[in-house]
Amino acid sequence: MTGLEIRLEDAGVRRGERWIFRHLDLALSAGRCLAVLGPNGRGKTTLIRALAGLLPLAEGRRRAPAAIGYVSQSIGDTVPYRCIDVVVMGRARRIGLFGAPNRADYRAAEEALAQVDGLRFAERPFSRLSGGERQIVMLARALVTGADLLILDEPASALDLANQALLLSVIERLRRDGRHAILFSTHLPQHALCVADEALLMMGVEEHLHGAADAVMTEANLARLYGIPIHRTRVAGQVEAVVPVFLPADGVTAP
Numbered sequence: 001m002t003g004l005e006i007r008l009e010d011a012g013v014r015r016g017e018r019w020i021f022r023h024l025d026l027a028l029s030a031g032r033c034l035a036v037l038g039p040n041g042r043g044k045t046t047l048i049r050a051l052a053g054l055l056p057l058a059e060g061r062r063r064a065p066a067a068i069g070y071v072s073q074s075i076g077d078t079v080p081y082r083c084i085d086v087v088v089m090g091r092a093r094r095i096g097l098f099g100a101p102n103r104a105d106y107r108a109a110e111e112a113l114a115q116v117d118g119l120r121f122a123e124r125p126f127s128r129l130s131g132g133e134r135q136i137v138m139l140a141r142a143l144v145t146g147a148d149l150l151i152l153d154e155p156a157s158a159l160d161l162a163n164q165a166l167l168l169s170v171i172e173r174l175r176r177d178g179r180h181a182i183l184f185s186t187h188l189p190q191h192a193l194c195v196a197d198e199a200l201l202m203m204g205v206e207e208h209l210h211g212a213a214d215a216v217m218t219e220a221n222l223a224r225l226y227g228i229p230i231h232r233t234r235v236a237g238q239v240e241a242v243v244p245v246f247l248p249a250d251g252v253t254a255p
């Protein structure tokens with residue numbers, strides 16, 4: 001374990017006159033993984049940007065390490081570089097303002113791409129990748145920072161099922177090494193159940209349910225969070241899926 005910790009105390013962020021969240025307390029240390037859940041527009045990205053130090057708090061306190069591996073939700077499609085160069089940019093803190101990346105930086109970038117099964121993208125222009133492919137490259141860029149704290153905004157939003165599994169295995173491996181703290185937002189509650197120790201449910205501007213993922217993500221809490229009936233169902237061994245309950249209006253079900 002390291003002394004790594006990110007912490008928010010009684011934190012609030014306002015957009016104009018409107019509070020996005022208030023009175024939010026959060027602490028995450030090395031070896032832990034926290035998932036942030038909430039419906040569209042509830043404030044997950046706002047919280048993540050505040051945690052990453054990209055948005056100021058209107059009230060409360062933030063304590064965070066200087067180095068953060070951050071993957072944003074929106075990834076520009078105008079970046080004219082090869083993917084390997086995009087990943088190397090994650091070394092900027094190590095390289096320094098006036099330095100140039102060396103062979104070791106490129107080797108580290110290749111290793112990071114290999115970790116996410118993305119080596120095949122290395123020479124391709126980032127701007128010509130699909131949304132999911134870009135997400136994979138940006139994950140490699142967060143890994144290559146060497147930062148102990150990773151903050152990932154909906155890292156699975158564009159990933160197919162195999163790459164979702166790959167992402168979860170990367171998160172799980174980082175969590176288990178005891179050096180990293182990982183915080184991610186998601187619209188896929190089963191991802192939280194798979195790899196997160198803790199979950200934060202953003203129920204409302206001033207209501208945040210935070211606790212052990214399994215304990216806080218009850219069907220009742222998830223139903224209240226999303227405003228629809230939700231089932232947690234065991235699909236394989238300890239693995240659980242979380243599904244919305246949807247019945248077609250005409251009562252027809254698939255054969």
Ligand SMILES: Nc1ncnc2c1ncn2[C@@H]1O[C@H](COP(=O)(O)OP(=O)(O)OP(=O)(O)O)[C@@H](O)[C@H]1O
Pocket residue numbers: 015016020038039040041042043044045046047
């Ligand atoms: N730059 C901005 N100026 C004003 N309001 C903003 C700005 N960015 C976001 N908001 C508002 O803040 C609220 C929270 O947005 P945020 O992007 O944090 O939600 P989210 O939970 O991440 O949503 P989603 O799941 O759809 O990505 C939304 O109502 C949004 O319209």
